[in-house]
Amino acid sequence: MPAAPRRTRRRTHALLASAAVLATAGALTAALPADAHESHHRPGRYQDVQLLSFNDLHGNLEPPSGSSGRVTELQPDGTTKTIDAGGVEYLATHLRQARQGHPYSITAAGGDLVGASPLLSGLFHDEPTVEALNKLDLDVTSVGNHEFDEGAKELARLQNGGCHPKDGCYTDQEFEGADFPYLAANVQDDKTGKPILKPYWVWKKKDVRIGFIGVTLEGTPGIVSADGVKGLSFKDEAETINKYAKVLQRQGVQSIVALIHEGGYPASGSYNYDCDSPGAGSGISGPIVDIAKNVTPAVDALVTGHTHQAYVCTVPDPSGRPRMVTSAASFGRLYTDTTLTYDRRTGDIARTAVKSANHVVTRDVPKAPDMTDLISRWNTLAAPIGNRPIGYISADIGNTGTESPMGDLIADAQLAYGRELDPRTSLALMNPGGVRAGLTYAAKGAEGDGVVTYAEGFTVQPFANTVNLQDFTGAQLIQVLKEQVSGVNTAAPKILQPSAGLTYTLDLTKSGADRVVTDSIRLNGAPVDPAATYRVATNSFLAGGGDGFPTLGQGTGDLVGTDDLSALEKYLTANSSAASPIAPPKTGRITVVQ
The missing domain is CATH 3.60.21.10 (Metallo-dependent phosphatases)
Incomplete structure (x- = not known):
């Protein structure tokens, strides 16, 4: 294959005034060859x-x-x-x-x-x-x-x-x-x-x-x-x-x-x-x-x-x-x-x-x-959408830790939306990598403290994944939780964010799949029954087996809903107002032993 042709263009930017020379600490310099x-x-x-x-x-x-x-x-x-x-x-x-x-x-x-x-x-x-x-x-x-x-x-x-x-x-x-x-x-x-x-x-x-x-x-x-x-x-x-x-x-x-x-x-x-x-x-x-x-x-x-x-x-x-x-x-x-x-x-x-x-x-x-001109032009187009309020929060909702408040909130939102589509929906699971940020109470901009705008929600969930419902056996659900810390996720675990009602113990003193304590897994206080069927809400990325969760790609009874950001917006709109903002979810759905 010949070298790819480059589009001809003329560099049009002006060279700006010189600034202080940046520090070059850490430069790796070896001696030139003798010649x-x-x-x-x-x-x-x-x-x-x-x-x-x-x-x-x-x-x-x-x-x-x-x-x-x-x-x-x-x-x-x-x-x-x-x-x-x-x-x-x-x-x-x-x-x-x-x-x-x-x-x-x-x-x-x-x-x-x-x-x-x-x-x-x-x-x-x-x-x-x-x-x-x-x-x-x-x-x-x-x-x-x-x-x-x-x-x-x-x-x-x-x-x-x-x-x-x-x-x-x-x-x-x-x-x-x-x-x-x-x-x-x-x-x-x-x-x-x-x-x-x-x-x-x-x-x-x-x-x-x-x-x-x-x-x-x-x-x-x-x-x-x-x-x-x-x-x-x-x-x-x-x-x-x-x-x-x-x-x-x-x-x-x-x-x-x-x-x-x-x-x-x-x-x-x-x-x-x-x-x-x-x-x-x-x-x-x-x-x-x-x-x-x-x-x-x-x-x-x-x-x-x-x-x-x-x-x-x-x-x-x-x-x-x-x-x-x-x-x-x-x-x-x-x-x-x-x-x-x-x-x-x-x-x-x-x-x-x-x-x-x-x-x-x-x-x-x-x-x-x-x-600056480019950013201004596109911000003008984005502002009517980005500045629209979609909810209210009473404090920062962070995105740090094995189980994050933001991850829990998203999982709760997907569970609520899943139940609108199918009342049989039992739980929701959210991949941590899909939570790109938390929500800040005193966010920048003119919308006011505690207001969550569409732009802020977009920053949290920018992927436009859909919310999908699938049926899994209890045995499959247990296997999914074990896949968080085994297989391709053994060295770098990917801990799914659970909706309210799902609890279990993660024992980090153990290795591999054993880090998920099987007899600790509960749904609404009851042990997960390996033979029972559970309706689970996830995003389309996880529903395809992404992030090293092949079992999530084996669900049945697929039902595809709206995009995940819309599900979050619906949840915030239904559960918060200026007079009654939503509080950060309390973590503790996953008990971590170290």
Whole structure:
């Protein structure tokens, strides 16, 4: 396959006034090869290429709030401090300033740029975010799992443009699509046996060529709606990258970067932690380590994502040589600046000269005017919907802990809605990953304390899953609870949020499925009968067996209702008012033994 053509566009943004130079603590710099130092005497052989990268933006155009809008910075004396970060107005300024003085500069991303987005973007099927990314001069990105939230056809529309098939055009101009290629090398159409989007792309400037291969995690089908990936196969990340690295090399492209929407977990939560320093511990752990160790040495650097962590580390390639692996946290709070030293003689990257560091997207720089205008335009369209009150709360309803008040509230709402559809509905279960935020009593905006707006509800549940009813035996229900802590969820449990009436004990001193104490499982005070049938409400993601719950994909008597946010709105409207706001549910449905 030939290198994918890039749409021609002229960078129109003005270079903004210089700001204070960001700290580069944590930069990983190795010595240049001996002959590279001679480039001062032999100009032209070595060319530094700047690679700016970020990942997991999730449509956060406005500065994210709370902990989602802060990063932790390690200080020289070993203490840490937090810094407010993020917002596309500031990200644009930082990237534009970083490019100054770098005629060879590429901007790449590691997936999940859209999906699970705030209302400003999500309400419009993430068209605002794609428009912002175009203005950011993004060159290339891999797909992530959230790019499949609305299915492959919608992903193709984001790439190619056109009005939404159901909602139509939001403005008087047709959506133009992404002015950069989405790469999906390991996402195969089962009918054609080919990738659904371009597998790779080659950046060119004069005689410098760098290839990019993009993949998402092989486990994507287990964490998105089954309908979103129907007819698709997700192949092994390392095997796919190795396959297309050979293709690029046959085309004469020797410098290769992999964009991988899979990640790891650093030993420190500080963005500038040096995980390669002596005594730094394990550096990073998690899936990306095994992937990196199996990706061909022909690949010179790995830009990763998915885990929302910040790291700039080296992991040895199969030949034992260190290779840079980076991730810039999430929500546009950081960007990574990597220097790739290109050897014109070999066409390859001088690996020992690669250096990289994460930088904070601070909010002390001028806002990019074009991004401010973009946000204002879309906010004007969103305001009538987003500002509509849907309920009232008496205090914060948080989203932390094994069992969260917000998770319980959603489960209660789905149980109530399920009983409207079918009075036989016994309980509801909500996946923790589908609860994206809590509700704040003193929320920002002019709606007043305790008022829950549609925009705030959308932030909590942005996926537009439906509420589904299914029949399960008691034995199946018990198995579902055990799947929270066994199978693919053994190492990283996914504790379902239960509706009122379902109680049990989770004993974390045990291992595997035994952590769920079977004889403690009660429904409205009575033991769950393995032979009885129970009507269970879940969202469509869980009903398809998502998040490692295969038994939830085996229910019978399916009944599909409205979307989950509508169910939450109905519950808040029915159970709260300005005079009588709803209180946070008391947790304790799950008794945790540690």
